[in-house]
Amino acid sequence: MSADLNKTPLHALHIELGAKMVPFAGYDMPVQYPAGVMAEHKHTRTQAGLFDVSHMGQVLLVGDDAAAALETLVPVDIVDLGLFKQRYALFTADDGGILDDLMVARRTDGLFVVVNAGCRDQDIAHMRKHLSGRCEVRPLPDQALLALQGPQAVTALSRLNADVAKLVFMTGGFFELDGIPTFVTRSGYTGEDGYEISVAADRSVELARKLLAQPEVMPIGLGARDSLRLEAGLCLYGHDIDTTTTPVEASLTWAIQKVRRAGGARAGGYPGAAVIDRQFAEGAARKRVGLVSPERMPVREGAKLVNADGVEIGVVTSGTLGPTVGKPVALAYVQTPYATLGTGLFAEVRGKRTPMTVSSTPFTPNGYFRG
Amino acid sequence: MSIKYTPDHEWVDTTDGIATVGITVHAQDALGDVVFVDLPDVGKSFAAKEVAGVVESVKAAADVYAPVSGEIVEVNEALRADPSLANSDPLKSGWFFKVKLSNPSELDGLMDTTAYDELVKNS
Numbered sequence: 001m002s003a004d005l006n007k008t009p010l011h012a013l014h015i016e017l018g019a020k021m022v023p024f025a026g027y028d029m030p031v032q033y034p035a036g037v038m039a040e041h042k043h044t045r046t047q048a049g050l051f052d053v054s055h056m057g058q059v060l061l062v063g064d065d066a067a068a069a070l071e072t073l074v075p076v077d078i079v080d081l082g083l084f085k086q087r088y089a090l091f092t093a094d095d096g097g098i099l100d101d102l103m104v105a106r107r108t109d110g111l112f113v114v115v116n117a118g119c120r121d122q123d124i125a126h127m128r129k130h131l132s133g134r135c136e137v138r139p140l141p142d143q144a145l146l147a148l149q150g151p152q153a154v155t156a157l158s159r160l161n162a163d164v165a166k167l168v169f170m171t172g173g174f175f176e177l178d179g180i181p182t183f184v185t186r187s188g189y190t191g192e193d194g195y196e197i198s199v200a201a202d203r204s205v206e207l208a209r210k211l212l213a214q215p216e217v218m219p220i221g222l223g224a225r226d227s228l229r230l231e232a233g234l235c236l237y238g239h240d241i242d243t244t245t246t247p248v249e250a251s252l253t254w255a256i257q258k259v260r261r262a263g264g265a266r267a268g269g270y271p272g273a274a275v276i277d278r279q280f281a282e283g284a285a286r287k288r289v290g291l292v293s294p295e296r297m298p299v300r301e302g303a304k305l306v307n308a309d310g311v312e313i314g315v316v317t318s319g320t321l322g323p324t325v326g327k328p329v330a331l332a333y334v335q336t337p338y339a340t341l342g343t344g345l346f347a348e349v350r351g352k353r354t355p356m357t358v359s360s361t362p363f364t365p366n367g368y369f370r371g
Numbered sequence: 372m373s374i375k376y377t378p379d380h381e382w383v384d385t386t387d388g389i390a391t392v393g394i395t396v397h398a399q400d401a402l403g404d405v406v407f408v409d410l411p412d413v414g415k416s417f418a419a420k421e422v423a424g425v426v427e428s429v430k431a432a433a434d435v436y437a438p439v440s441g442e443i444v445e446v447n448e449a450l451r452a453d454p455s456l457a458n459s460d461p462l463k464s465g466w467f468f469k470v471k472l473s474n475p476s477e478l479d480g481l482m483d484t485t486a487y488d489e490l491v492k493n494s
Contacts, residue, residue: 037404223429
């Protein structure tokens with residue numbers, strides 16, 4: 001590995017577990033363990049998988065005005081977010097593009113924000129530039145982040161603290177897991193029930209070992225993390241969403257609560273509001289959709305999409321053979337007239353055309369626990 | 372006839388002027404679980420090092436090259452139906468295609484087992 005790559009606190013454990021390591025967002029990360037991507041994917045869908053996501057940025061926004069301040073950067077209702085509730089959010093740019101996507105949870109000590117590893121430094125700078133004076137922007141570099149995902153995650157984690165079973169999807173709380181202090185949310189990036197666990201870096205290996213000792217749990221690498229999130233229809237920043245896509249184009253309007261839309265009590269007031277409100281009213285020229293192929297050939301990022309006449313009408317932004325679905329699945333942007341569910345179109349792969357159908361996402365049913 | 376190898380991690384086993392081609396244990400390990408193979412059409416001719424097929428895992432797609440020049444005389448339909456054979460039995464039932472050699476001397480340019488093992492060890 002290259003000497004200038006960062007390591008998470010679990011790096012040595014990954015090596016010990018036989019992981020194949022790859023550079024990702026400046027970190028030396030496990031792409032798969034000896035079981036392999038397919039087995040890891042299926043294990044997470046049926047049992048429980050442990051992911052090291054410590055490369056992601058954890059930040060605490062401290063101060064009474066933090067929620068209102070953060071609303072100046074995201075088109076999301078943060079002010080009304082209840083204690084220990086979590087919400088998906090987007091940093092937007094002045095042209096309505098997406099700077100990053102993030103998770104926000106309200107804790108007793110502030111707003112707990114998790115951002116993508118590749119955007120962390122720019123996100124922190126962005127928040128410092130715009131929020132300083134209204135709240136403290138406090139990065140948490142000494143915190144590791146673990147994800148325990150899958151239908152058996154609750155069974156495994158409950159053995160370390162039975163109270164985590166009481167959480168519902170997109171809520172969280174402070175829990176001691178077998179004596180280790182953590183902040184736990186019931187959320188994740190696989191479409192399954194499960195948890196994300198923020199833990200002090202110097203206790204993270206100990207916690208990971210306790211979780212791996214549970215009979216349901218095996219370690220899962222970034223390879224399966226990507227196929228799991230894709231089947232769940234979840235966007236990957238830098239691929240399915242970026243500075244050239246707006247939330248409306250990205251079919252993420254569900255993340256923008258009515259109170260922040262035109263006519264809402266706290267409408268606008270975030271970067272790009274004019275563009276996004278106009279797209280709400282008039283629609284966007286292109287939309288992000290899910291695609292499924294009836295054939296076997298995987299359709300990957302960058303594949304051109306054409307209509308029956310061979311006219312280019314879109315592009316694939318993520319795609320693979322969905323291990324659970326058993327068919328090629330993809331996320332793509334298409335011209336809006338082609339975004340209707342059931343629309344047939346073609347992907348061009350190595351000069352061949354393969355049929356695809358616009359499909360609803362997730363491609364596999366969500367396993368979220370809503371109580 | 373002994374098995375030869377290419378730097379692209381393919382193996383070539385030649386009998387009576389027909390070369391059977393597949394990917395090596397190292398190649399399938401690097402790719403991970405193979406989920407799709409695109410095999411060439413029987414009757415089509417390729418020059419050595421031309422792309423003749425594709426092998427895809429969940430993670431990635433990789434080209435499969437014609438290691439030697441010639442005409443495709445057979446492809447492995449069992450592999451097309453069950454691409455995981457490339458992982459479970461890469462050197463036997465996971466073969467990709469058979470080429471009728473048009474220039475058998477090209478085999479001399481390929482690696483023997485010792486040279487290939489050395490390449491893998493240093494990769």
